[in-house]
Amino acid sequence: MDMKELRQLGREKFGKACRMCPICDGRACAGEIPGAGGVGTGQAFRNNVSALVNVQLRQRIIHDVHMPSTRFTLWEKSLTMPILAAPIGGIAFNWNNYIPEDEYAKAVINGCKMAGTLGMVGDGKLPEIYQGGLNHILEVGGWGIPTIKPPPNEQIIALAKQAEKVGAVAIAIDVDAAALINMTASGQKVGPKTYEELVELKANIKLPIIIKGIMDVQDAVMCSQAGIDAIVVSNHGGRVLDHTPGTAEVLPDIVAAVGDEMTIFVDGGIRTGFDVLKMLALGADAVLVGRPVTQAGAGGAEGISCLMEHLRSELEAAMIMTGCQDLASIGGQVLYKK
Template identity: 40%
Template sequence: MKVEDVLKKARTQMGPNCKSCPICNGRACGNTMPGPGAKGTGTVAIHNYDAWQNIELNMDTLCENVEADTTFSLFGKTFQYPIFAGPVGHVELHYGDKYDDQVYNHILVRGCHQAGIAAFTGDGMNADTMKVACQSIKENEGIGIPTIKPWNEQVYLEKLEMVKEAGAFAVAMDVDAAGLPFLKGIVPPAGRKTEKELQAIIEKTPMPFIVKGIMTVKGAYKAWRAGASAIVVSNHGGRVLDGCAPTAEVLPEIVRAIDGRIPILVDGGIRTGVDVFRALALGADGVLIARPFVNMVYGAQEEGIQALVDKLGSELKDTMEMCGAKDLQSIHKDMIRLK
């Protein structure tokens, strides 16, 4: 099955807010929230996508004629590509009632594991979301990353028990979810955290802890000092702060500041294997892709996931071979130029 066919099918399976566009660039959904759009003017998701397109590739085929190796390792696990499915919560509300979060995450975790990558799972107001996501991760040899909302420590620790029981190889927290309208003023409280509060949580976490939602050098240092094992440079796809910079623009300064101390992942408008290459050439270790995986699940479940992973993987491999990178470590900033 081809990605285009899955998208066509998904168009008949989703609610009115997502148009299942050929290219998911934030333009058709604009500021629809509920829906897959972005906050306020709705332009941050569009800018995320556009920023990758401003990076051009330097072709160089005068190099060894070998097949590019896309193998990627994180925290002792090896994956076929440096690509993760990003967490998406409340799919029923945003994408239509064909799936709820439990079924969505179940398909996502299994489909990604079968395709040789891993999925981050989302969290929300329904306590069963984390419970079922963790069960799915357990059934898939711990290959999945539960992403816990920035609840207070007590709620975090309750959810962490499920993560431990699942044997998940890592856990994440989307600290930027503090900007989601539905988390404002709720009980139990969820929101911003001081470096000390984050550190206290990380100290009680036995597996690698990934901080998702870093957009500044200052934020990256705070996450690293607090004990993060990795960060995700992300503005939550524009859903938490209107007027935010595109992730491709802030990534290089964060890479320079962190200087290889911990892995850096990035998301926001990454849609092709060429975009994955661009992100790695800017210094990211790997990427998350969120919205397009939802379309794949709604259109053709695990088969859709496989189609997207195959497409992204072959595009990445082709780009590496045409730019003279024999493996991920060889991807270098001199292989790209800014328009």
């Protein structure tokens, strides 16, 4: 299976839910939620893509980097790359029901494992979505990260205990689903979290906690002070608040404030290994990829593995072209500034 075949499969399976545009930038699907688009005018989704386009790379080729290492260690797990699959819930109502929800979770967990990295699985209006993800994480000995929407803390803690039982690597909470249309429309009680509630979560959950949906320095500082292990700088792929800046734009200030204290993931508009290099150069420890993984799911676990390996090999090539031997050597020096 290769990227060309995967794109063809996607065109056959997705209908209007995803038009498989040459560049997945949120233009054709603006406002399509349920669907693959960004909320409102779709500007926040487009800003993710354009913020990355505005970052330019400094090509350097007089050096001796021939075989760079893309290996990344996350909570004592050694991964082949700093690229994880972002959680995507609700294939049925968002993505033309092209694959049963449970099969998608299985493909993400197994496809990422085949490529030597980790998949995150989502949550949604039906409890089966979270449960299905946990089952597949259990089947592969805990190699995955479940994501929980932000209901009241006692529910999060109960769901996190289930994740502890299956031996998951960590749990994520997408606090930015606080007003997500899909959740509120189905009567689910979700909402934002206070600093005290974050402290309570940390005190009651043994697994590392990832707070997903941080776009502001002050929010990042509060997560860090509450003892949270990691954040995802994310605007939920532009699906929760129209007119936010792109994540690449807010990332450097967040890294400057808390980068030494916690693991920083970022997502939004990352489409190539070159984009991955840009996010790492802007200070992220690792990235999540959303829509491209859902598109690759047209080829099941094999398709997702193929995409992840493709992104990894592009990152490797980009590291040669900028003279970076390993992830630690990627920094601001690879960014072109006049």
